[in-house]
Amino acid sequence: xxxxxxxxxxxxxxxxxxxxxxxxxxxxxxxxxxxxxxxxxxxxxxxxxxxxxxxxxxxxxxxxxxxxxxxxxxxxxxxxxxxxxxxxxxxxxxxxxxxxxxxxxxxxxxxxxxxxxxxxxxxxxxxxxxxxxxxxxxxxxxxxxxxxxxxxxxxxxxxxxxxxxxxxxxxxxxxxxxxxxxxxxxxxxxxxxxxxxxxxxxxxxxxxxxxxxxxxxxxxxxxxxxxxxxxxxxxxxxxxxxxxxxxxxxxxxxxxxxxxxxxxxxxxxxxxxxxxxxxxxxxxxxxxxxxxxx
DNA sequence: TTGCAGGGGTCAA
DNA sequence: TTGACCCCTGCA
Numbered sequence: 140x141x142x143x144x145x146x147x148x149x150x151x152x153x154x155x156x157x158x159x160x161x162x163x164x165x166x167x168x169x170x171x172x173x174x175x176x177x178x179x180x181x182x183x184x185x186x187x188x189x190x191x192x193x194x195x196x197x198x199x200x201x202x203x204x205x206x207x208x209x210x211x212x213x214x215x216x217x218x219x220x221x222x223x224x225x226x227x228x229x230x231x232x233x234x235x236x237x238x239x240x241x242x243x244x245x246x247x248x249x250x251x252x253x254x255x256x257x258x259x260x261x262x263x264x265x266x267x268x269x270x271x272x273x274x275x276x277x278x279x280x281x282x283x284x285x286x287x288x289x290x291x292x293x294x295x296x297x298x299x300x301x302x303x304x305x306x307x308x309x310x311x312x313x314x315x316x317x318x319x320x321x322x323x324x325x326x327x328x329x330x331x332x333x334x335x336x337x338x339x340x341x342x343x344x345x346x347x348x349x350x351x352x353x354x355x356x357x358x359x360x361x362x363x364x365x366x367x368x369x370x371x372x373x374x375x376x377x378x379x380x381x382x383x384x385x386x387x388x389x390x391x392x393x394x395x396x397x398x399x400x401x402x403x404x405x406x407x408x409x410x411x412x413x414x415x416x417x418x419x420x421x422x423x424x425x426x427x428x429x430x431x432x433x
Numbered sequence: 434t435t436g437c438a439g440g441g442g443t444c445a446a
Numbered sequence: 447t448t449g450a451c452c453c454c455t456g457c458a
Contacts, residue, residue: 171441267442273453274441319452324443361443382441423441 142213145222149209156202156212161226163248164195170249170424172371174262174275175282175299185291187282189215189255190298192291206291221250221373229417236410238392239418242425249420253373256339257332258299261325263367264359265318273317280316281305281325305329324359331357347375362400376416379407380423387432388422 140147146157168176168184176186176195183196183203193216194205204216217223230243265277278299285300285308305313306329314322331337337357342350347369354365366380379385381403389403390396398406411418426432 263441264443268440268451269442269453270440270455272455277453314452317453320443320450321452359443363442367441380441384441427441 140209142209143217143223145212145217147209147212153203153205154207154209154212155198156204158200159197159202159222160200161230161248162197162202162220162250164197166246166248166424167220167250167252168195170246170420171271171427172252172420173254174271174278185296187286187289187296187298188219190287190289192289192296194292218253218373221253224250226250229414233411233414233418233421236418239421242421245428246421246424249424251373251376251417251420252371254371255299256342256368256372256374257302259368259372260328260332260339260354260357260360261299261305263364263371264324264328264357265321266367267321267359267361267364269318269321277316277318277321281313284312284315302329302332306333321359324357328357328359342369343374347377350375351378370416370419377408377413379404379411379415379419381419382423384426384431385419385423388426391431392422 140149145159148155148157164184169178175188176184178184179194181196183194185192185194191206193207196203204212207216233239233243261281262274262278266274282297282299285304286297289296289298305326310323310326313326316322318325332339337353342353345353350369351362351365354360354368355362360368363380363382366378369375369378370380381400386398386400386403389406390398393406407415407418
């Protein structure tokens with residue numbers, strides 16, 4: 140059947156989306172935007188998203204989603220995988236920049252996921268001055284402690300906890316996720332969301348500048364984390380999360396010298412315009428995988 | 434075996 | 447503008 144221009148074949152507990160362009164699970168799930176998709180032995184990825192567990196893989200040009208229906212695809216995965224966007228055209232529009240050619244070739248299968256903004260808030264608070272394996276562990280522990288248990292393929296998975304569940308918990312228990320000094324931020328962020336002191340839905344309606352400012356009212360959220368939340372929730376694309384990797388790759392490929400955060404942001408805004416979020420992701424993935432500047 | 438640096442930034446002084 | 451910061455892995 141045809142769903143939003145995609146030829147979708149529904150079969151025994153799985154769906155196949157035919158001829159998907161500009162998508163590779165490794166690029167998309169391992170480019171740093173998500174902490175909860177786990178690569179399996181066979182190279183496929185399994186994740187607990189939106190209260191369900193699915194397994195995603197690529198067979199030729201076909202995207203295979205196990206444990207999902209065509210109806211799920213229409214109502215959820217289409218949006219989650221940003222399937223409405225033509226990434227070939229994004230890359231074409233960024234192709235004026237010779238520096239970006241190689242990073243875009245390298246991460247050709249990246250799609251920016253439209254993830255839950257609350258999950259992004261907590262995940263990227265945890266990411267501050269932290270390492271990826273540890274971030275993943277803390278997010279996992281939070282889910283195991285407070286999330287709902289799901290089963291798939293004989294294994295257990297857990298949904299990401301709701302703000303209320305973390306807010307009602309005491310801080311000592313939250314600290315069991317081993318996120319260190321960030322645990323008090325997690326707890327307070329949960330309380331702010333649960334009590335409506337910060338409205339994540341309202342952030343969607345704001346202009347980018349206001350959205351940044353609103354998110355930064357939450358403790359543990361500075362400029363970089365705010366931009367990650369906005370970009371990886373599919374809320375804003377004219378943001379440029381600048382962490383140590385992006386800073387180094389910008390200095391190495393563009394500035395040929397040290398540059399300040401403001402210089403980098405101004406440069407990216409001027410050069411990439413409203414596509415700067417995509418440019419950032421290709422550059423970040425390229426820089427980290429090649430350990431540029433490390 | 435023990436010790437120490439360092440990591441997807443942010444906060445407070 | 448500059449340190450400290452939880453935690454814990456990697457490496458000397």
